[in-house]
Amino acid sequence: MASDYSATPITMDNINPKVLKCEYAVRGEIVSIAQTLQQNLKDNPGSHPFDEILYCNIGNPQSLAQQPITFFREVLALCDHPSILDKSETQGLFSADAIERAFQILEQIPGRATGAYSHSQGIKGLRDTIASGMKARDGFPADPNDLFLTDGASPAVHMMMQLLIRSENDGILCPIPQYPLYSASIALHGGTLVPYYLDEQTGWGLEISELEHQLKTAKSKGIDVRALVVINPGNPTGQVLGEANQREIVEFCKKEGLVLLADEVYQENVYVPDKKFHSFKKISRSMGYGETDISLVSFQSVSKGFYGECGKRGGYMEVTGFSPEVREQIYKLASVNLCSNISGQILASLIMSPPKVGDESYESFSAEKEAILSSLARRAKTLEDALNSLEGVTCNRAEGAMYLFPCINLPDKAIKAAEEAKTAPDAFYAKHLLNATGIVVVPGSGFRQVPGTWHFRCTILPQEEKIPAIVSRLTEFHKKFMDEFRG
Numbered sequence: 001m002a003s004d005y006s007a008t009p010i011t012m013d014n015i016n017p018k019v020l021k022c023e024y025a026v027r028g029e030i031v032s033i034a035q036t037l038q039q040n041l042k043d044n045p046g047s048h049p050f051d052e053i054l055y056c057n058i059g060n061p062q063s064l065a066q067q068p069i070t071f072f073r074e075v076l077a078l079c080d081h082p083s084i085l086d087k088s089e090t091q092g093l094f095s096a097d098a099i100e101r102a103f104q105i106l107e108q109i110p111g112r113a114t115g116a117y118s119h120s121q122g123i124k125g126l127r128d129t130i131a132s133g134m135k136a137r138d139g140f141p142a143d144p145n146d147l148f149l150t151d152g153a154s155p156a157v158h159m160m161m162q163l164l165i166r167s168e169n170d171g172i173l174c175p176i177p178q179y180p181l182y183s184a185s186i187a188l189h190g191g192t193l194v195p196y197y198l199d200e201q202t203g204w205g206l207e208i209s210e211l212e213h214q215l216k217t218a219k220s221k222g223i224d225v226r227a228l229v230v231i232n233p234g235n236p237t238g239q240v241l242g243e244a245n246q247r248e249i250v251e252f253c254k255k256e257g258l259v260l261l262a263d264e265v266y267q268e269n270v271y272v273p274d275k276k277f278h279s280f281k282k283i284s285r286s287m288g289y290g291e292t293d294i295s296l297v298s299f300q301s302v303s304k305g306f307y308g309e310c311g312k313r314g315g316y317m318e319v320t321g322f323s324p325e326v327r328e329q330i331y332k333l334a335s336v337n338l339c340s341n342i343s344g345q346i347l348a349s350l351i352m353s354p355p356k357v358g359d360e361s362y363e364s365f366s367a368e369k370e371a372i373l374s375s376l377a378r379r380a381k382t383l384e385d386a387l388n389s390l391e392g393v394t395c396n397r398a399e400g401a402m403y404l405f406p407c408i409n410l411p412d413k414a415i416k417a418a419e420e421a422k423t424a425p426d427a428f429y430a431k432h433l434l435n436a437t438g439i440v441v442v443p444g445s446g447f448r449q450v451p452g453t454w455h456f457r458c459t460i461l462p463q464e465e466k467i468p469a470i471v472s473r474l475t476e477f478h479k480k481f482m483d484e485f486r487g
Contacts (some may be wrong), residue, residue: 074095
């Protein structure tokens with residue numbers, strides 16, 4: 001018998017309406033169904049036409065058997081249990097450079113206390129290391145005082161939305177399709193998402209004319225647009241911006257007085273030889289724009305790249321082009337949360353300062369990195385080719401990130417059936433796919449899309465040896481689905 005909560009003080013009618021408005025499709029209804037099916041398989045093996053759930057819904061590499069980078073974990077282990085640094089047998093268990101790095105990091109932490117709070121922006125020595133890594137990457141200096149270390153990139157995004165959004169009359173320009181963190185955080189903080197549509201026909205191109213059109217439209221509705229979000233490489237779309245396009249974006253933000261929010265968490269994930277990642281900091285500085293010329297916030301995370309340390313919750317934002325008075329307010333927001341976790345802070349410093357040539361771990365580190373990235377590139381191409389072979393499906397190439405975002409041209413009969421089921425057509429397709437194959441994807445409607453088009457997001461993260469099974473299951477399912485709902 002269901003419990004009666006009618007007498008409890010909090011109901012769906014009186015909770016914060018911003019919470020009701022907030023949605024996060026990556027962990028939405030499809031995933032809940034998948035978890036139920038997974039429990040069914042455990043309790044009753046053979047109860048479904050598949051023997052495992054294949055989670056292609058979220059960029060969570062280690063949950064799909066990607067192994068952590070040895071050097072990073074050695075340093076973390078030594079920092080978390082520093083007493084073993086003083087034992088003689090440690091020399092035979094850990095690489096010399098991991099031991100040396102752990103000593104260096106612990107020297108920057110009072111009392112070697114990795115369980116203590118740190119400075120609210122993060123441990124100063126770790127920020128120094130990250131700033132040095134950014135300078136090596138970009139060729140332009142970075143100031144450790146501009147860095148705020150956070151529990152993954154998501155809290156940094158929320159922090160900036162808190163700072164920028166005053167009311168629903170404040171707008172944030174976001175790419176469509178977009179990563180649902182942005183629509184969710186804008187909704188939670190009471191702002192308005194101003195969409196700009198990426199051009200699927202040109203490989204998810206970002207056109208300045210589209211930005212200008214959407215900005216003008218928003219202003220005509222009384223919306224004060226405060227910032228532009230750019231995700232590069234793209235999520236869920238996987239495109240990598242060219243330098244010329246990035247320069248146009250910087251000029252647009254400068255001309256219109258917008259804060260540029262650069263989501264760069266997939267900067268290590270570029271798979272095609274004709275594209276290369278360039279940070280917006282590097283682009284803006286190379287154009288001659290300095291600290292007071294443009295307001296720029298860039299986000300980085302330990303969850304993506306080749307490291308995939310999602311559960312360690314490490315990340316940072318670099319904040320430039322804000323007055324000292326505004327910076328004080330950002331620091332105040334950071335201090336409300338006291339500090340980010342120390343393991344995540346250490347990892348953030350390690351990804352920006354990995355082993356160098358001559359270090360004991362360099363060869364093994366380089367081999368691990370290359371193996372992961374080359375495998376991701378192969379998986380992306382295999383899935384891209386498979387999707388493009390399906391009837392009514394078109395898929396742009398995965399230039400970077402961890403996802404494919406194919407467009408599915410669904411039969412009218414399927415769209416009508418979805419309407420009758422009171423669900424979006426791509427969610428209808430995704431549910432059928434899950435129930436028939438155990439493959440979990442995210443409907444494109446969760447990322448927003450051009451009205452009348454339907455997509456789904458599929459990660460390239462399952463183990464390489466499982467990709468052929470995913471392709472065969474998907475191909476068989478799609479043919480049956482199209483036949484069932486044809487004409």
